[in-house]
Amino acid sequence: MEKAIGVFDSGLGGLTAVKELSALMPNENIIYLGDTARVPYGSRSPETLVRFAKEDLAFVLRQNVKAVLVACGTISSVALPVLKETCPVFVEGVVGPAARSAASKTKNGKVAVIATSATVNSGAYRKELASVDTNIEVIEKACPMFVPIVENGYFARDNAAAKIIVSDYLTEIKKSGADTLILGCTHYPILRPLIEDFLGPDVTLIDSGKEAAKVICKKIGEENIGADKNNVGNHTYYVTDEPSGFVSLAELFLDKKIKDEVRKATLDEMLKQNV
Secondary structure, eight states: OOOEEEEEESSSTTHHHHHHHHHHOTTOEEEEEEOTTTOOOTTSOHHHHHHHHHHHHHHHHTTOEEEEEEOOHHHHHHTHHHHHHHOSSEEEOSHHHHHHHHHHHOSSSEEEEEEOHHHHHHTHHHHHHHHHOTTOEEEEEEOTTHHHHHHTTOOOTTOHHHHHHHHHHHHHHHHHTOSEEEEOSTTGGGGHHHHHHHHOTTSEEEEHHHHHHHHHHHHHHHTTOOOOTTOOOOEEEEESSOGGGHHHHHHHHHTSOOOSOEEEOOHHHHHHTOO
């Protein structure tokens, strides 16, 4: 049986990364874990985030995976170094790939980052951007309401509540003159149409999940561990809360019908597997 690519996130946001992985590597099996019982992660302490990250990774590693994409900006910012110390397969987060992409695309040297409070407080994007170019001016904004409105389906382009929240959060960034914006949480691409409407066409948006998917694809190619070209590319989805409401929203994230089974991963099971 072909080994899979493992992907995990605090909720549904990581499905935007799954969508990109599937487009890049349609023959690959993908295992997805959404910790829907404990979403959002963005307001948690670093100690709690490291514990959650270890539990999520341990569960994914039990699913016969050959690489892992940490599709959570918060975990990528706070806990990725800890995961890399113990993970037996290649593991990549979303911060580094997104920062490198943004640094290569900015023309005026002003890069804005929107993310969860934990990600902003970690300074991870600021550090990564500085490692590429110390002259880049970084404007960061925590957007704690974005994850819950996305998880609850309030993301239509004409949704009045979503438009007000986007305007409130992004006014400062619009005034800053940044020409590049990193969507520092994998939930945020769902809000892309509203963000584009507010910021205008002159601001380049960087999808952190998409950039991380490119890195995973490249690594699998370099190590020659890609799936057989005749492999169908099965996807298996696990959630830690009731899966009943998962499918309808997940299909919007993936922009396709889910034919595969959605399974429940109990938190007790994940705790027992902690690394």
